Amino acid sequence: MKERDFPLVFERSTPGRRAHGLPEPDVPEVPLDELVPEWARRRTPPALPEVSELEVVRHYTLLSHRNFSIDQGFVPLGSCTMKYNPKLHEEVARFEGYSRLHPYTPEELAQGALRLMFELGEELRELTGMDAVTFQPAAGAHGELTALLMIRAYFAHRGEYRTKVLVPDSAHGTNPASARMAGYGVVTVPSDNRGNMDLRQLEAALGPDVAAVMLTNPNTLGLFEEHVDRIAELAHAHGAQMYLDGANLNAMLGITRPGDQGFDVMHTNLHKTFSTPHGGGGPGACALLVKRHLEPFLPVPVVRREQDRYLLEWERPQSIGRVRAFYGNFGTLVRAYAYLRTLGAEGLRAVAEHAVLHANYLRVRLAPYYRIPYDRVCKHEFVASGIRQKQTSGVTTKDIAKRLLDYGFHAPTVYFPLTVEEALMIEPTETESLQVLNAFAEAMMVIDREARENPEVVKTAPHSMPVRRLDEVRAARFPDLRWKPERRSDP
Amino acid sequence: MRYVPTTPEERAHMLRTIGVRSVEDLFADIPPRVRLKAPLRMRPSLSDPDLVRYFRALAEENAHAGKVVCFAGAGAYDHFIPPAVWQLASRGEFLTAYTPYQPEVSQGALQAGYEYQTMVCELLGMEVANASLYDGASALAEAVAMARDLTRRDRMVVSTAVHPEYRQVVRTYTAGLEVEVVEIPHQGGFTPVEAVARVVDGRTAAVVVQQPNFFGGVEDIRALAEVAHAAGALFLLATADPLAFGLLEPPGGVGADIAAGEGQPLGSPLNFGGPYLGIIATRMSFVRRMPGRLVGATVDAEGRRGFVLTLQAREQHIRREKATSNVCTNEFLNALAAAIYLALLGPDGVRRVAELCVRKAHYLKGRIADLPGYTLAFPGPTFHEFVVRTPHPADQIVRVLAGKGFLAGVPLGRFDPELGDCLLVCVTESRTREEMDRFVEALRQVV
Numbered sequence: 001m002k003e004r005d006f007p008l009v010f011e012r013s014t015p016g017r018r019a020h021g022l023p024e025p026d027v028p029e030v031p032l033d034e035l036v037p038e039w040a041r042r043r044t045p046p047a048l049p050e051v052s053e054l055e056v057v058r059h060y061t062l063l064s065h066r067n068f069s070i071d072q073g074f075v076p077l078g079s080c081t082m083k084y085n086p087k088l089h090e091e092v093a094r095f096e097g098y099s100r101l102h103p104y105t106p107e108e109l110a111q112g113a114l115r116l117m118f119e120l121g122e123e124l125r126e127l128t129g130m131d132a133v134t135f136q137p138a139a140g141a142h143g144e145l146t147a148l149l150m151i152r153a154y155f156a157h158r159g160e161y162r163t164k165v166l167v168p169d170s171a172h173g174t175n176p177a178s179a180r181m182a183g184y185g186v187v188t189v190p191s192d193n194r195g196n197m198d199l200r201q202l203e204a205a206l207g208p209d210v211a212a213v214m215l216t217n218p219n220t221l222g223l224f225e226e227h228v229d230r231i232a233e234l235a236h237a238h239g240a241q242m243y244l245d246g247a248n249l250n251a252m253l254g255i256t257r258p259g260d261q262g263f264d265v266m267h268t269n270l271h272k273t274f275s276t277p278h279g280g281g282g283p284g285a286c287a288l289l290v291k292r293h294l295e296p297f298l299p300v301p302v303v304r305r306e307q308d309r310y311l312l313e314w315e316r317p318q319s320i321g322r323v324r325a326f327y328g329n330f331g332t333l334v335r336a337y338a339y340l341r342t343l344g345a346e347g348l349r350a351v352a353e354h355a356v357l358h359a360n361y362l363r364v365r366l367a368p369y370y371r372i373p374y375d376r377v378c379k380h381e382f383v384a385s386g387i388r389q390k391q392t393s394g395v396t397t398k399d400i401a402k403r404l405l406d407y408g409f410h411a412p413t414v415y416f417p418l419t420v421e422e423a424l425m426i427e428p429t430e431t432e433s434l435q436v437l438n439a440f441a442e443a444m445m446v447i448d449r450e451a452r453e454n455p456e457v458v459k460t461a462p463h464s465m466p467v468r469r470l471d472e473v474r475a476a477r478f479p480d481l482r483w484k485p486e487r488r489s490d491p
Numbered sequence: 492m493r494y495v496p497t498t499p500e501e502r503a504h505m506l507r508t509i510g511v512r513s514v515e516d517l518f519a520d521i522p523p524r525v526r527l528k529a530p531l532r533m534r535p536s537l538s539d540p541d542l543v544r545y546f547r548a549l550a551e552e553n554a555h556a557g558k559v560v561c562f563a564g565a566g567a568y569d570h571f572i573p574p575a576v577w578q579l580a581s582r583g584e585f586l587t588a589y590t591p592y593q594p595e596v597s598q599g600a601l602q603a604g605y606e607y608q609t610m611v612c613e614l615l616g617m618e619v620a621n622a623s624l625y626d627g628a629s630a631l632a633e634a635v636a637m638a639r640d641l642t643r644r645d646r647m648v649v650s651t652a653v654h655p656e657y658r659q660v661v662r663t664y665t666a667g668l669e670v671e672v673v674e675i676p677h678q679g680g681f682t683p684v685e686a687v688a689r690v691v692d693g694r695t696a697a698v699v700v701q702q703p704n705f706f707g708g709v710e711d712i713r714a715l716a717e718v719a720h721a722a723g724a725l726f727l728l729a730t731a732d733p734l735a736f737g738l739l740e741p742p743g744g745v746g747a748d749i750a751a752g753e754g755q756p757l758g759s760p761l762n763f764g765g766p767y768l769g770i771i772a773t774r775m776s777f778v779r780r781m782p783g784r785l786v787g788a789t790v791d792a793e794g795r796r797g798f799v800l801t802l803q804a805r806e807q808h809i810r811r812e813k814a815t816s817n818v819c820t821n822e823f824l825n826a827l828a829a830a831i832y833l834a835l836l837g838p839d840g841v842r843r844v845a846e847l848c849v850r851k852a853h854y855l856k857g858r859i860a861d862l863p864g865y866t867l868a869f870p871g872p873t874f875h876e877f878v879v880r881t882p883h884p885a886d887q888i889v890r891v892l893a894g895k896g897f898l899a900g901v902p903l904g905r906f907d908p909e910l911g912d913c914l915l916v917c918v919t920e921s922r923t924r925e926e927m928d929r930f931v932e933a934l935r936q937v938v
Contacts, residue, residue, distance in 0.1 A: 009606050009834050020840035021739035023848055026924040033646040035853050037872055040709045042740050045838040046613035057575055064584035067599030071583030083493055083585050085613070086541055096557040097550025103567050103764030104901045105554055108634030109893055112552030114729040115761045119534070126531055138625035138765065139820035141807070149666055173581035177817035182637070183667035186812040224520045254531055255518055261525045271820065275494075279824030280600040281590040281784065282623070282764030299663070314905075321663035325566055325610070325628035325656040325753075326764025334774050336878070338546060342493055350492040353514045356496070361505040377517050379871070390691055402525070402591065411593050416808070433496040434505065434591040458790070465595040468792040472594075475789035479778065481619050 004452060006066065006466070009049045009059050010483050019053040045106020051217040066466050067280070068410050074436050075364075075410040077173065078425025079220055079249050081272035082410075083410075087274070089338040098334050103326040107311050113330065114310035117303045120337040121287070127348065128266060130289035135328035136299045140247060141174035141265030142323060143286035144214070149320045150184035150265065150290070150297040151212050157297075158320060160239070162211035168197045170220045170417040174423040182212060195223040196373040197231060206238040212220055216245040217261070218252070218379035220417040220425070222359065232262025241294075249273040250429070251356055251379035252351030265290045274336035285332035297346060305323075354430035355380040358437060362428055365441040368400060369448040373420050381418050381427035390422050395451040395458045397422040399462050402469065403450070403461035407443035493536075493853075527674035531539050554893060556761060560926045562855075564876045564900040564917025565705070566627065566654050566731045568765060571842065571921045573835050576758045580828040590784075594799040597784040600823065601798035604786035607830040613839065614736050614833070615750045616743025617772035621783035623826040624769030624818060625778055627753025631699070631729045632664035633782045633816055634771055638697035638725045639670055640815070641748075641780050646671045646694045648719075650682035652704035655906040661699075661842045670696075680706040680869025680878060689716045695724040702742070703735050704729055706869055706874025706915065716745045724878045725749060732756045734769065737845030740752045742772070758832030768825035773807075779805060782816030784823075787925050829908075847920035848875035855918050855927045862931065864938040876917045878903065878910075882938050885914040893935045 031039075051059070068075070075082035093099070101113055103406045121133040148165065155162050164177040169190050176186040187205050195217065206213075212393040213235045217225045225231065232242045244266035246259045252258070258266045270276050271284035278284070290298065300319045300381035301312035312327075343351065356379050363372060363382040370384040386397035401411030401424070413425040428437055450458050462468065499506070501587050503875030504512075511517060518526075537545060561569040581585070584599060591597030591604075604622040611620035624630040635647055647665070649658055650757035662672055675686050689885075691698060710726060719726040728742040730752035733749050742750035747826050754768030755761075773781055779802065807814040836844065852875040860867050864882035879890045883901035892899035904911035918927070 002795065006602070008602070010609065018837060018839055019575075019835040020837065020843070022843045022847065022920065025850045027850055028873075030850065030853065030889060032560055032849075035849050035872075036709060036738060036874070039709075039713070040739055040872060042736060042738060043744065045842060046610075046616075046741075048613055048836065048841060049834050050498055050837045050839070051834060053573075053575060053835065056831065057579065059834070060579040060831055061582070063603055064579070064582045064601065066602070067584045067588050068593075068596035069584045069589075070587035073493060075589055077589055080589060082589055086494065088542065089583070092543065092546040095547060097547075097551040097553045097555050099760040100555045100556040100569070101565045101764055102561055102569070102761050102898060104563050105763075105898060106889060106893065108890075109554035110552075110763065112549035115552075116549050123533055123572045126533055138629065138822075139818075141819045142629070145664075145667075145817055149663060172819075173806075173808040173811045173814070174817050174819050177810075177814040179665055180812045180814075181664070181817050183669065188569060226520055226522065229522060229525055254527065256521050256525050256527060260527070265703045269820075276826075277586045278589050278820075279822075280585055280588040280597070280827070281823035282821040283824060284820040285766070320666065322656060322659040322719050323629065323663055324626050324660060324765070325654065325767075326626075329765040330763040330886060331766055334546070341534060341537045341542055341545070342539075345531040345533040345852040346531075347493055347532075347536055350495055353517075354492075354497055354502075356517050357502065357505055357509075357514055360493075360509045360511075364509050372681040377511075377520055398855065400826045402595065405593065410589065410596060423738070430495045430497075434501045434510035448904075462595050466598055467595055467795055467797040470594045470791050470797045470799050471789045472799050472801065475787040475799045476804075478618075479775075479785075479793040479802060481605070481778070481785055481801075483605070484614050 008483055012051050012055050012059060013049040015050055017050045017052055019051055019056050042248055073408050074432055074440055076412045076426045076428050076440065077228045078413040078427040079247050081427060081429060083275055083429040084454035085275055085277040088200050089335045092338050093331050093334040098331065111310055113301055116337055117333060118305055118310050120333055123340050124287050124289060128289050129257030131292045132295040132298060133287055133289045134302065135287055136324050137286040137288055138251045138324055138329050139177055139284045140267050140269040140286050143288040144174055144178035145181050146288055146299060147243055147265045147325045148184065149177055150294055152182055153320050154294055157213060163208045166205050166210055166213045166323045170419050171214060171216060172220065172247065175214045175245060195221045196226050199227060199230065202231060204232060206234060209236065210240040211237055212243050214243040214245060216248060218248045221374055221380035221383050222378040223374055225381055228261045247272060248380060251352055253352040254345060255352050265294055270332055270336040275339045276332045276335040283329050283332055285329035349428050358428040358430060358432060362426060362437055362441060366444055369445050381425060382395055384424045384426060385420055386422040386424060389448065389451040393451045393455040395455050397424055399458045399461060400447055403447045403458045404443060405462040406464045409443060497883040498879045505572045519891040528853035547934040554898065559893065559896050559898045560930065561898045562900045562916050565915050566753060567761050568732055568919055569761060570756050570919050570922050572758050574761065575835060576828050576831045580824055585827055591800060591933050594797065598797060601785040601786050603827045603830055605788060605798050607826045608786060610830055610833040611621050611770055611772055613773050614733055616741035618748050619778050620772035621781055621785050623823060624771055624783050625822060626769045627731055628660040630751040630769030630771045631657045632660045634727055634749045635661050635665065636668060637749060637780050638727055639668060641777060642696040642725060644694050644696035645669060646673060647697055648673050648675060648687060648690050648695055649698060649699040650675050650677060652682050652706060653699060653701040654705045654731055657729060680708050681871055682710055682715060684718060685716045687715060691718055691722040693722065695722055697725040698728045699729060702730055702872035707873040708869060709739060709872040709874055713745045716747060721768055734844050737841035738849060759828055766822055766825055768822045768829060771932065775886050780815055783818050784821055807862050848918065852918035852923055858931045859934065862935055875919060876915055879914045879916055881912050881914050884911050888914060888937055891937055892933055897930055897933060
């Protein structure tokens with residue numbers, strides 16, 4: 001460790017120091033050999049840090065200061081919907097009745113939890129226009145895999161064998177990866193010049209071997225698929241299932257429903273649209289919603305109501321099985337349900353309206369400075385491009401992203417979707433104020449000016465962070481994935 | 492409107508800037524055919540105090556571990572969580588942060604991830620761990636897919652002493668992968684080494700065993716690892732409670748090629764089954780086949796140590812359909828909590844928790860075995876869980892005991908009808924002798 005390096009918790013360790021307050025056993029002392037045979041016992045202790053409680057508290061508090069979050073500033077990450085995470089919903093989710101509930105508590109003793117899941121399901125079914133729901137998948141991509149396995153089971157049940165899944169060229173990387181994990185081949189369908197899926201190319205790709213068309217709507221360009229119902233018609237004409245990647249549901253709340261657009265199955269990321277915290281990469285949670293004909297294939301168990309009792313239904317002979325132990329990320333469901341109950345139908349529509357209003361406002365404000373490849377009304381996000389800056393001053397989108405950090409903003413999603421060169425995908429969300437949007441727009445304008453007048457300052461950004469630009473090539477070439485204790489042979 | 496700061500004046504200003512007359516105009520690209528025609532029928536919105544009341548009432552309907560004495564385990568454990576764990580992990584800077592794709596503003600999360608990876612490696616005795624997957628069951632399924640890719644063999648030999656829900660998830664995942672899963676029935680609650688040896692062959696990608704196993708038994712993992720390796724198969728060790736390795740020989744100590752399991756016991760609350768923490772660790776030589784995010788140490792432009800997400804070429808956002816897995820969102824916050832938990836415990840605490848679990852569980856096991864009408868179902872060494880044959884169907888025992896303030900355990904009939912009179916009982920360091928003595932009395936009265 002160098003003097004200027006921030007220490008690892010291991011480097012704060014002093015042999016013999018302790019932070020735990022564990023008791024002595026209150027049961028008769030029996031020699032350990034009588035309890036666990038010698039051959040099964042561990043020989044060398046793990047080299048965990050030996051620190052005091054204050055050292056732990058200080059270490060992780062100081063680490064938190066080296067981390068940017070919604071609570072500190074604007075995170076305009078396209079497709080990630082980084083909106084405010086209400087404190088009330090955090091508090092509610094930590095009630096002991098939820099946080100200390102064992103998953104194998106008999107159903108009659110877990111009625112509150114089952115009812116919560118049932119009611120959340122009802123709300124989401126109404127909001128999306130779908131018929132049935134499972135919360136078992138732990139995240140959006142997990143929901144994609146679940147859905148594709150269900151589609152596989154659905155076709156197997158009908159005696160059909162289909163081998164391909166179609167995804168647009170602007171799709172999230174999870175779509176093709178999920179399709180492969182479910183055993184499907186992937187065919188990419190290009191976009192047309194308005195940013196929609198190209199209908200002619202879609203027609204050419206469709207056939208009796210296509211199991212599903214996976215669509216993101218609004219798509220990753222922030223554009224509503226103008227022919228969504230026509231796409232569904234075409235897919236259905238070939239017997240294929242329509243899958244909605246619901247990462248971008250925020251723009252549709254109370255305005256249009258995937259179920260009415262012709263989708264057979266969809267996921268929604270509760271940590272995006274429904275405001276549960278991203279947690280630095282997780283946990284999220286997923287609601288997977290299906291139309292009636294796919295319901296028999298849902299993973300077990302399914303929460304059901306019988307009169308005024310709630311129960312877990314296990315006897316579902318056509319179910320694909322399970323994709324996770326227990327019932328899903330329940331603690332996250334509590335937060336999502338609290339969010340739904342705080343807003344109600346009217347509040348949700350206001351969310352969509354303002355998310356779209358804010359995105360269009362930023363789009364229009366940035367349009368004189370950055371190329372906007374699809375300059376039409378956007379939904380909750382839009383894609384800009386740093387191509388002009390790159391061509392005139394050699395400043396790349398990555399440089400722009402790093403320079404934004406100096407101005408107190410998290411960078412937008414960069415280099416995605418893959419269909420736009422030097423892409424900057426910006427999603428302001430409904431919870432940011434006009435003042436924040438203006439400050440962000442001004443920072444983007446200043447960076448554009450800097451790119452012309454003083455490109456070096458952008459190319460070497462960030463300048464105000466605890467570390468400067470990090471050597472990612474070195475990290476990949478010489479992987480250092482764990483700290484190693486000195487004076488001890490490796491495991 | 493709650494959580495929307497924009498005032499009507501600001502709204503009008505934005506509309507003017509955009510050059511449209513109303514918000515409606517911003518939705519003109521949505522075909523009227525697919526527009527909502529009637530308002531949604533949803534439950535009415537609740538004020539803050541009403542919301543608290545509603546959610547508290549629902550929460551209190553549940554027999555949670557603060558209300559009943561919890562002897563249930565089976566993959567979800569009521570270990571004591573030091574308050575510092577979640578007071579730190581819930582700091583807004585961690586809780587409301589995005590995935591650390593911009594490392595310069597995410598050093599806190601990245602360094603914590605690197606520390607987590609190190610601690611998991613230390614606890615499991617493995618060379619490399621990722622920065623978390625969804626849960627133990629799906630981590631095991633990912634490990635199975637990894638074993639198939641590494642060996643190019645398509646047969647998995649799985650002990651039925653592995654958690655039944657983990658095995659179900661493995662079967663679901665493999666449905667798409669053209670992998671054959673062969674289950675070896677447990678004998679008396681343990682994995683029969685000879686039976687495994689008879690089945691393992693040149694087509695076997697991996698032998699999958701759990702330690703401690705689903706019934707709480709301490710498996711002879713060394714012998715099982717040898718059987719796997721003798722046939723050129725990988726040895727894949729699952730676990731539902733890695734704290735056991737505070738006392739038991741860890742996966743790395745017996746040459747496990749992949750360790751996969753559940754990290755909930757490391758500082759995550761029961762939460763009715765989630766969010767939990769999927770752990771996967773392996774040999775360094777297999778790292779490029781490992782799914783999930785990895786944090787690596789590197790240097791910045793001035794030579795200072797810093798951390799980045801690395802080896803991303805394996806991941807879905809780069810490699811798309813050729814990725815090692817589709818995992819995108821992980822369980823980072825739970826991984827952070829695990830790191831803080833393990834830092835608070837240290838080597839001494841981890842060993843002590845494991846010892847307390849074993850000593851207390853054996854005390855209760857002995858006392859229940861002495862009760863008339865109750866017997867131990869499976870003789871053999873156990874860690875913090877054991878299976879009891881009950882004088883009445885086990886789910887009835889659980890129901891009656893619930894009325895006396897105990898969650899008596901997990902009835903095994905739900906997994907295997909032949910085990911309808913079997914109760915899986917778990918004791919963690921959180922249980923006291925007084926609670927156990929009262930529990931024994933309550934069990935005695937049921938007979």
